[in-house]
Amino acid sequence: MSKDPNSEIPKWKQDFPIEQKEATHVSRREFAKFLTLFSGALAIGNTAIVVKSFAFPEKPLEGIHPICMESEVAEGESFQFEIQGSKTIPYLLINLGNGEWRAFEQKCTHLSCAVKYRHDLGQIECPCHKGYFNPRTGDVIQGPPPRPLPQLEVVIQEGQIFVKAQNA
Amino acid sequence: MSDFRESQNEAHPNKTNTLITGIIMLLILFVLIQIWFLFGALNNALQENLNFAITTAIGSIVFALASFWLLRYLPEPIKRKKKK
Numbered sequence: 001m002s003k004d005p006n007s008e009i010p011k012w013k014q015d016f017p018i019e020q021k022e023a024t025h026v027s028r029r030e031f032a033k034f035l036t037l038f039s040g041a042l043a044i045g046n047t048a049i050v051v052k053s054f055a056f057p058e059k060p061l062e063g064i065h066p067i068c069m070e071s072e073v074a075e076g077e078s079f080q081f082e083i084q085g086s087k088t089i090p091y092l093l094i095n096l097g098n099g100e101w102r103a104f105e106q107k108c109t110h111l112s113c114a115v116k117y118r119h120d121l122g123q124i125e126c127p128c129h130k131g132y133f134n135p136r137t138g139d140v141i142q143g144p145p146p147r148p149l150p151q152l153e154v155v156i157q158e159g160q161i162f163v164k165a166q167n168a
Numbered sequence: 169m170s171d172f173r174e175s176q177n178e179a180h181p182n183k184t185n186t187l188i189t190g191i192i193m194l195l196i197l198f199v200l201i202q203i204w205f206l207f208g209a210l211n212n213a214l215q216e217n218l219n220f221a222i223t224t225a226i227g228s229i230v231f232a233l234a235s236f237w238l239l240r241y242l243p244e245p246i247k248r249k250k251k252k
Contacts, residue, residue: 028189032188032191032192032195032238035192035235036195036232036239039198039199039202039231039232039235042199042202042206042228043225043228043229043231046202046205046206046221046224046229047225047228049206049209049210049221049225050209050221053221146211
C-alpha cells in the first residue's frame, strides 16, 4: 500500500510553501543596505573610542611604590611586579648590572604579549612576534611593535627599590 | 499604459545595473576607509593622541551619513507586469 506523499509534509509547510532558494537569496539591494549598516556601526565604534577616552581617562601613576630589596634581583635578572591603579598593570624590573636598574611595562606595545628580558642578547624580547626593545630606553629595535615600552623611574634607597612615574 | 520610469527601464535596461554596481562600489570604498580610520584611532588612542581619534570619528560619521544618503539612489527592483 503506497502512502500519500502529502501526508509526509506537515500541514504548516503545505500552507506556507517557501522555497529555500528564495529564503537564502541576498539581492544586491539587501547587500547595499547591509554595507550601509556596517558603515554606521563603524562610525559608532569610532565615536565610542573618543567617548571612552573622555569619560574614563587613564590616570598617570601617582606616588612612589616599594618593589623589593636590591639583593633579591641578581645582575642580568628581571623581577615581575604589578601596581594597582585605575587598572592593574604588570611591570618588569631589570637589573642591567653596574647599578643600572630599569622598570618597563610588561605589555608589548604591539598586541600586549608579556615581554621578557634576555640578558644573553642584552635586549627585551616579545616572544609572540619577535619584537625586540632596548633595555635601557625601551625603544623598539626590531619587529612589529609600533611604540617604545612605557617606562618607570627606579629609585634605590637604603637597598630597597622603589618605582615612580617618570618626571613625577 | 507605461509611465516614465517604466519606459526608462525598458529603453535602458543596463542603467539600473550600472547604478547599483556604482553604489555598492562606493559603499565598499567608504567602509574600507572607515576600517582604516578605526584601526588608526585605536592605535592612536592607546598613545593618548586624542586629536587623531576625534578627527577620525568625525570623518567616520561623515562617511556613514554619506552611505545612508546614497541609499536614496538605490534603484527599485523592476517589477514584472501583472498578467491580466
